[in-house]
Every structure is written in C-alpha cells, then in structure tokens.
Amino acid sequence: MSFAGKKAGNGNKRRRNSSSSQSTGKTAEDTWADITMNPPPMPSSKSPKFIANQAEQTNPTDRMVSANEPTSSTNKKKNKKKAKRVKTSAETPTVMKDRERIEWEWEWDDVSVPTHISGADNELGGLVSFQEIDGVDCMWEEDQATGGRTLKFFSAGKQSNKKECKGVVQEKQKNKKKKKNNAKPIITSTLDDEEVDEEALLEAVDWDSFVAVDEFSEEKAAAGELVSIGSRMREMHQDEMGSEMGSGSENESLDDEEYETADDTMEMDVDISESKDEDSNSDSENEQDEDGHEDEKLDASLDVPDPDVDVSAWETYSIHPLLLRALKHLRFTSPTEIQSKTLYQSMNGRDIIGAAETGSGKTLAFGIPMLQHICNKDKDLWDGPTGLVLVPTRELAVQVKNHFMALTRFMHARIAVIVGGMSVAKQERLLNSNPDIIIATPGRFWEMVSTNDIYLGHLQSVKFLAVDEADRMLQPGNFRELSHIFKTINKAPLNKTMSRRQTFVFSATLLKDMQLKKRHLSEKAKKRMKDRPEPGSMEDLIGRVGFHDKTPHFVDITSIDATAKTLTEARIDCVADEKDFYLYYFLVRYPGRTLVFVNSIDMIRRMLPIMRLLNISVFGLHAQMEQRQRLKNVDKFRDTPNSVLVASDVAARGLDIPQVEYVIHYQVPRSGDLYVHRSGRTARAMQEGLAIMMVSPEERKLYYKMCDKLGKEIAPFPVDLDLVGRLNPRVKLAREINALEHKLNKNTHERNWFKKHAEEMDIELDSDFLPSSDDERGSEIKHSEKVDKMQIKSAKARLSKLMAQKILGRGISSRYLSSGVIGDLAERLSDKSRFNEVIPTLPKQSALEAVKKNKKSH
Numbered sequence: 068m069s070f071a072g073k074k075a076g077n078g079n080k081r082r083r084n085s086s087s088s089q090s091t092g093k094t095a096e097d098t099w100a101d102i103t104m105n106p107p108p109m110p111s112s113k114s115p116k117f118i119a120n121q122a123e124q125t126n127p128t129d130r131m132v133s134a135n136e137p138t139s140s141t142n143k144k145k146n147k148k149k150a151k152r153v154k155t156s157a158e159t160p161t162v163m164k165d166r167e168r169i170e171w172e173w174e175w176d177d178v179s180v181p182t183h184i185s186g187a188d189n190e191l192g193g194l195v196s197f198q199e200i201d202g203v204d205c206m207w208e209e210d211q212a213t214g215g216r217t218l219k220f221f222s223a224g225k226q227s228n229k230k231e232c233k234g235v236v237q238e239k240q241k242n243k244k245k246k247k248n249n250a251k252p253i254i255t256s257t258l259d260d261e262e263v264d265e266e267a268l269l270e271a272v273d274w275d276s277f278v279a280v281d282e283f284s285e286e287k288a289a290a291g292e293l294v295s296i297g298s299r300m301r302e303m304h305q306d307e308m309g310s311e312m313g314s315g316s317e318n319e320s321l322d323d324e325e326y327e328t329a330d331d332t333m334e335m336d337v338d339i340s341e342s343k344d345e346d347s348n349s350d351s352e353n354e355q356d357e358d359g360h361e362d363e364k365l366d367a368s369l370d371v372p373d374p375d376v377d378v379s380a381w382e383t384y385s386i387h388p389l390l391l392r393a394l395k396h397l398r399f400t401s402p403t404e405i406q407s408k409t410l411y412q413s414m415n416g417r418d419i420i421g422a423a424e425t426g427s428g429k430t431l432a433f434g435i436p437m438l439q440h441i442c443n444k445d446k447d448l449w450d451g452p453t454g455l456v457l458v459p460t461r462e463l464a465v466q467v468k469n470h471f472m473a474l475t476r477f478m479h480a481r482i483a484v485i486v487g488g489m490s491v492a493k494q495e496r497l498l499n500s501n502p503d504i505i506i507a508t509p510g511r512f513w514e515m516v517s518t519n520d521i522y523l524g525h526l527q528s529v530k531f532l533a534v535d536e537a538d539r540m541l542q543p544g545n546f547r548e549l550s551h552i553f554k555t556i557n558k559a560p561l562n563k564t565m566s567r568r569q570t571f572v573f574s575a576t577l578l579k580d581m582q583l584k585k586r587h588l589s590e591k592a593k594k595r596m597k598d599r600p601e602p603g604s605m606e607d608l609i610g611r612v613g614f615h616d617k618t619p620h621f622v623d624i625t626s627i628d629a630t631a632k633t634l635t636e637a638r639i640d641c642v643a644d645e646k647d648f649y650l651y652y653f654l655v656r657y658p659g660r661t662l663v664f665v666n667s668i669d670m671i672r673r674m675l676p677i678m679r680l681l682n683i684s685v686f687g688l689h690a691q692m693e694q695r696q697r698l699k700n701v702d703k704f705r706d707t708p709n710s711v712l713v714a715s716d717v718a719a720r721g722l723d724i725p726q727v728e729y730v731i732h733y734q735v736p737r738s739g740d741l742y743v744h745r746s747g748r749t750a751r752a753m754q755e756g757l758a759i760m761m762v763s764p765e766e767r768k769l770y771y772k773m774c775d776k777l778g779k780e781i782a783p784f785p786v787d788l789d790l791v792g793r794l795n796p797r798v799k800l801a802r803e804i805n806a807l808e809h810k811l812n813k814n815t816h817e818r819n820w821f822k823k824h825a826e827e828m829d830i831e832l833d834s835d836f837l838p839s840s841d842d843e844r845g846s847e848i849k850h851s852e853k854v855d856k857m858q859i860k861s862a863k864a865r866l867s868k869l870m871a872q873k874i875l876g877r878g879i880s881s882r883y884l885s886s887g888v889i890g891d892l893a894e895r896l897s898d899k900s901r902f903n904e905v906i907p908t909l910p911k912q913s914a915l916e917a918v919k920k921n922k923k924s925h
C-alpha cells in the first residue's frame with residue numbers, strides 16, 4: 068500500500084490513501100511525497116488513514132507539527148508517555164490493536180521528499196506528522212542529486228524500533244527561500260545509540276525556532292508572529308539529559324510531563340493532580356516499608372530541603388512534620404500575617420472568617436489545617452473527601468490546587484479539580500477516585516453532585532469547607548448553587564470520627580464590603596439587616612454557610628484602602644488615543660513582567676497585534692477565550708521574562724503569578740474593588756510591586772469616585788515626554804499596519820461568510836455581495852487588496868527599520884561613538900546588562916526605583 072500526498076492546505080487533510088490516487092514516482096508536477104509501506108492485509112475499514120484518524124480523535128493533544136519536533140530521544144519519551152496515555156484514555160480495544168499493528172507489524176520503507184519540489188517545503192508539516200504514529204521517525208538529509216534536502220522516514224519495524232533513531236528532526240519555518248536553495252541537514256542521524264553525542268546534539272538544535280504547536284500556522288510563521296518557546300524547551304531537554312545521566316527512568320515521567328506543559332498546559336494543570344497523585348500514590352505504595360514509614364524513602368526520590376532554611380517559626384502551630392518539610396522546601400520561613408493570625412485557632416478546630424489583602428497567603432491559611440488532618444488520619448480508610456474548597460473561577464481552582472500540591476510534596480493526598488469547561492466524564496472519574504480534597508467552582512460541582520446520590524453522600528461527609536474569594540461568590544452565577552451546596556452539606560449527620568465540620572470563609576474585601584454597606588444604610592435598615600440579611604449579600608452567605616462555632620474567629624487585616632502594604636501606586640494622565648504611546652514607552656523603558664488590564668475584550672483584540680508588531684512578548688486573556696488557551700497563556704506569561712499579559716477582569720481576582728512586577732490599568736477600573744483586585748496581582752507574598760493607572764480626561768470622574776471610595780489620591784508617575792515622542796513613530800506605524808491588516812481580513816472574512824452561507828442555502832448571490840474576479844467590481848476589489856497588501860509590506864519594512872534603530876537622547880549620534888556628549892556610548896550600546904536595550908543612553912532601572920526617586924526629589 069502506498070500513500071501519495073498532493074499539494075493541499077492543511078497538514079492533516081494532506082494524507083491520501085493511495086487506493087484513490089496512485090503514487091507516480093517523484094515528479095515535481097504531481098507528487099511531492101511518496102511513502103511506501105508493506106502492511107499485512109487488512110480490511111478496508113482499517114486503512115492506515117482510518118487508524119490514524121482514530122488515534123487522533125482519541126487523543127487530539129498528541130497532534131504535533133513535527134517540523135518543531137525536538138530530538139528523537141525526546142520523541143522516545145513522548146512515545147512512552149503517549150503509550151501511557153493511550154492506556155488510560157477511553158480507547159477501544161480495536162483501536163489499540165490497530166495501533167499496535169501499525170507499530171509492530173508493518174514494515175516501513177524509507178522515503179525521500181526532495182525539498183526543491185515546489186510546495187514540498189510548505190507541506191512538510193503534514194508529512195512529518197506521520198510521526199504521530201508511534202515508532203515512525205523522520206529526519207532531514209542532504210540530497211546530493213537535487214542539492215536540496217530530503218526528509219527521510221525511518222522504518223519502525225519491531226527490530227529497528229529497539230534501536231530508536233537518535234537523529235534530530237527540526238525545521239525552522241522562517242527563511243523558507245534560503246532553506247530551499249542551500250539548506251543543510253542540521254544533524255545527520257545514526258541508528259546506533261552509542262555513536263550519538265547528546266551534548267553536541269543539544270548544542271546543534273536551534274531551539275529558538277521551536278514554537279507552541281497549536282499556535283503554528285504558515286501565515287503566522289511568515290509574519291514572524293510565532294512566539295518561540297525555545298528557551299523553555301532547551302531547559303527541559305537539558306534537565307531531561309541530566310536526569311537520564313542521573314537517576315534514569317525514575318525522573319522520566321516527570322520530565323515528560325514537564326515537557327508537555329509547553330504544548331498542553333491546560334491538560335497538565337488539571338490532569339496532573341490526577342496523574343501525579345496516581346504516580347505519587349503508586350510511588351509511595353512501593354516505597355512504604357512495612358511500618359508504613361514512607362518519608363525516609365521519599366528522600367531518595369525527592370530533593371532534600373535546604374538544611375539552612377529555618378522554619379522554626381511554624382513550630383508553635385504543631386504542624387505535621389511532612390507539612391513542615393514542604394514549607395521548608397518552599398522556603399516559606401514564617402507564616403504571613405493572615406496565616407499567623409488564624410492558624411492557631413484553625414488548628415484547634417475553630418471556624419474562621421478572614422479578610423486580608425490579595426496575595427497575603429490566604430490559601431495556606433485554610434490549606435494547612437485540611438492537609439494536617441489528612442496527615443494524621445488512617446491512610447487506608449477513605450471515609451469521604453476531607454476538604455471541599457469552593458472558588459469563584461476555574462483559574463483560581465487550578466491555582467489553589469497548585470498551592471495544595473506544593474504543600475503535599477512529601478505526603479500523599481488526592482486532589483480533584485471540578486470546574487466548568489472540562490470534560491464531565493473525566494471529572495466523574497476524579498470524583499470516583501476517592502479524592503481527599505475537592506477544589507471546585509459551585510456551578511459545575513453542584514451540577515455533578517445534585518444528580519448523583521453517591522456524590523451527595525460524599526458531600527455530606529466533608530470535614531472542612533472553605534469558601535475562597537467569598538465576595539466574588541455573591542455574583543448571581545455562583546450564589547444559587549453555593550446556597551444549594553451549603554444546604555446539602557448542612558443536612559448531613561456529621562461523620563462519627565469528627566465531632567463537627569470546620570468552615571473557613573476568606574476574602575480580600577469581605578469585611579470592608581460589609582462595613583461600607585452598613586455605613587450607607589439608614590439606622591432602620593441596619594436594624595433590619597441584623598435580623599434578616601439582604602438576600603445575596605455577604606451577610607447572607609455567612610448566614611447560610613453553616614458555621615458550627617457560634618462566634619467564628621474573625622480576622623480582618625485589610626488596610627483602609629485594602630491594597631497590600633508593599634504596593635506602590637502611581638498614575639499617568641493622558642488622552643485616550645495616546646495611551647498606546649505611554650504604554651509602549653513604559654514597556655520599553657522599564658521592561659519587566661507586566662499585567663495590563665483593560666475594560667473590554669475588543670480592546671485586548673486591538674492591542675495584541677499592535678504590541679506584537681512592536682516586538683513585545685505579549686499574550687491575551689479574556690473570558691471568550693477557550694479555557695485551554697486561557698491557562699496556556701497564563702503559563703506562557705509566567706514563563707517568559709519581561710512578557711506582557713493583556714487581560715480583562717477575568718484575571719483580576721485570585722490569579723497568583725509570581726513576580727508580576729507591574730500592573731497597568733490601561734483603563735480606569737469600573738469599581739474600587741476591581742482596582743484593589745487588579746492591583747493585587749503584583750506586590751504578592753510580601754514582595755514589592757507597582758500599579759499604574761492611566762487616566763484620560765473622560766475617565767477623571769470615575770477616577771475621583773474611586774479615589775473617594777478608597778480614601779486616597781494616587782501620585783503621578785514620572786514620564787520622560789521627550790522619549791515618549793521619540794518612540795511614537797513606531798507605535799503610529801504599528802497601528803497603521805494593524806488597521807490595514809484588519810481591513811483586509813475583514814473584507815476577506817465577509818466575502819467568505821457570504822460565500823459559505825450562499826452555498827449552504829444553495830442560492831446564487833448577486834455580484835454586489837460576491838463579486839467574481841471576471842466582473843469589474845471583482846477586479847476593483849482585487850486591485851484594492853493588492854494595494855493594501857503592498858502598503859502593509861512597505862509599512863512593515865519601515866517599521867523594522869525604525870525598530871532596528873536605537874533611541875538616543877537629543878544631540879546624540881551613534882555614528883560618532885566616542886565624540887558625543889556620552890563618552891562611553893560604545894560601551895553602553897553593547898552592555899545590555901547595565902543599560903536599556905532600546906535606549907542605551909539610560910541605565911537599566913525599575914519603574915519602582917523611578918517612582919521612589921521622584922518622590923524623594925519632591
């Protein structure tokens with residue numbers, strides 16, 4: 068049987084079964100790829116195409132653009148991982164059998180794809196994706212005959228599969244023309260394991276060309292829009308090599324999982340709690356000695372906490388040694404204020420209502436008592452989930468899970484995350500796997516629990532209930548389900564082993580809200596409120612949650628303005644249309660991990676392409692994004708130094724990203740609470756941070772109202788207007804390009820829309836709607852599009868020229884490096900560690916320093 072690929076669009080569509088198209092040899096006109104295989108006879112319904120598709124459907128995350136594949140040693144591990152996943156996924160026995168047949172029974176012949184054949188280069192993404200089939204490998208080789216490069220597929224027969232190919236398959240999508248003419252294989256392959264020099268291999272890989280697979284598109288590649296994830300992959304690969312040399316297979320699965328986060332963060336974020344638990348479960352089971360002393364054994368596989376880290380400050384709370392050890396490992400030397408003010412009481416069974424500013428460590432304040440209970444209980448006895456944590460958003464659920472996971476490093480606890488937007492079947496599996504802690508959003512959790520008596524039973528045996536970000540739970544989308552959950556949980560006859568359930572309610576603005584509300588009420592209303600709280604209010608929530616303590620331990624450590632003490636605030640006054648200029652100035656002058664908040668999704672869509680044109684590593688986050696993409700973007704933002712996340716208020720609350728240096732309110736937030744929560748994404752965990760608000764004349768009213776509510780005015784941020792002016796042309800040009808591209812895309816989109824719907828309705832459209840290239844209007848449109856494209860091209864050329872120029876102060880020229888006002892200009896131009904990369908006349912400085920310096924000088 069043979070496959071003959073024709074020139075076609077998308078990689079996956081490209082595969083053709085040769086029963087309909089015969090391979091005709093390597094002629095440039097009609098065939099660019101010819102792959103021959105000699106499978107044993109099988110019925111037509113089990114054609115390779117059928118099986119490949121089945122496999123893809125079973126596990127869509129396995130799809131890879133193989134041009135970006137790392138080394139085949141990584142492939143080997145990926146394949147192992149794949150195989151592992153295949154077993155756990157709901158794959159039918161037939162498909163598994165077919166997969167095995169592909170891997171083991173078929174004899175794969177090598178094939179060549181000379182890249183000089185027109186179109187072959189473009190199409191290789193699809194071809195290379197044959198690597199999706201386990202055991203099939205491919206690599207580039209110099210083609211003496213054609214002078215181009217050849218893609219070689221390696222046979223994956225039973226014998227050769229044992230000697231996995233160690234060649235590196237990787238392809239740089241940029242510079243296509245260059246590649247076509249004189250491209251060379253990056254690394255030649257060998258089938259002999261011993262001959263492979265792993266280190267040389269690592270050196271030779273052009274990591275910067277690796278891009279996140281699901282973001283890959285030809286258009287993006289051509290426009291240089293693909294964001295490299297190379298540095299991250301390099302690190303992973305280095306780790307992987309290190310672990311291979313070290314402890315070997317034990318670390319393998321971990322590396323694989325980490326490797327996967329580059330492509331598949333969301334799956335990881337939610338699945339890992341399951342899989343890691345399973346792993347750790349089986350690990351700890353294996354490692355337990357007869358007396359059940361697992362901790363000594365854990366030492367062997369997990370890194371030992373630094374002995375110099377002193378965690379004696381935690382000892383007063385009688386924290387279990389395994390948790391103490393995790394705290395030591397995390398280098399949390401002492402409790403934060405909210406932790407120290409609640410832990411003594413919570414460890415002694417008290418209910419807690421706590422309010423502390425964002426980033427103050429509330430999660431551990433309720434997490435430690437829950438995990439302490441798990442440490443102390445009989446491990447063989449599962450009598451329902453120990454803890455239920457209710458959170459308002461999916462992102463927060465994943466984040467709380469991460470905090471819990473970090474703390475369970477040296478113990479065994481199963482943590483299930485139950486949130487909307489994920490597969491119900493998967494979440495059912497998690498609920499069925501006897502979780503110790505459930506972290507859930509009220510909507511999805513209630514949906515699952517209310518229709519299943521077993522889960523209802525589990526709910527009623529929960530021993531710890533925590534409501535995090537309680538103020539946000541008051542929103543209509545959450546409150547109803549939350550009330551149902553409270554009602555059900557409180558119906559329960561309490562578990563025999565527990566005298567009573569413990570409840571925690573935490574928020575950043577909880578008490579402030581209550582106080583403010585009370586302040587604005589009349590005396591009569593206040594009295595009425597005392598007897599019967601306003602439906603859907605915080606008092607209502609607290610009333611329904613079902614505390615067992617008559618007077619829960621009440622802690623409010625929020626400052627008057629509710630922002631962290633380590634937060635510095637500033638504002639920039641400018642007209643709305645100039646905000647882009649000031650933002651770009653800020654990002655260039657003070658590079659750092661920056662979270663930019665805007666008030667609408669449209670604004671995010673407008674800003675992202677402009678910032679990308681200006682070479683800023685920028686990601687977006689908003690509610691209309693798929694959940695998977697949202698988590699992925701947060702992950703990329705977290706991992707890319709000096710990157711920017713442009714977000715709507717979906718990210719304002721609860722999102723814990725370490726080392727966010729700056730928060731910029733591009734538009735004045737609609738409420739004081741939102742300002743507090745947005746700003747709380749920086750200055751977390753006692754670190755310093757800066758929040759800057761951009762205020763246009765139209766927003767001044769809102770700004771003053773907000774200041775009034777927060778009881779403070781915000782000082783101006785020092786801006787160098789001369790530099791703003793010098794950077795403006797870049798921003799203007801980027802906006803111009805963006806507008807042209809938008810227009811072009813819009814027209815094409817509209818035409819395609821009409822065309823698609825006309826075809827669906829089987830009607831012929833008037834040429835006004837769908838002009839053809841034959842008529843006058845059609846050719847006019849074509850012409851105008853051509854002009855637009857040329858304009859875009861020319862503007863892009865001008866922009867890249869501008870971007871290449873350094874911004875120097877007035878009267879300074881880089882032509883005469885040693886004769887200007889700045890004597891060491893040459894040194895400054897080359898020393899990126901001390902001087903600003905774009906404005907080399909200025910030293911590197913943090914915006915926080917600039918504000919402090921400005922304050923001192925006034």
Ligand SMILES: Nc1ncnc2c1ncn2[C@@H]1O[C@H](COP(=O)(O)OP(=O)(O)OP(=O)(O)O)[C@@H](O)[C@H]1O
Pocket residue numbers: 398399400401402403406423424425426427428429430431470574575720721722723725747751752
């Ligand atoms: N004792 C501690 N020492 C140092 N860091 C800590 C400590 N406790 C928590 N942290 C870290 O502080 C950060 C903020 O913690 P957490 O997310 O629990 O804050 P939060 O009060 O819940 O914030 P938000 O209201 O924004 O959700 C986390 O990165 C966490 O790991």
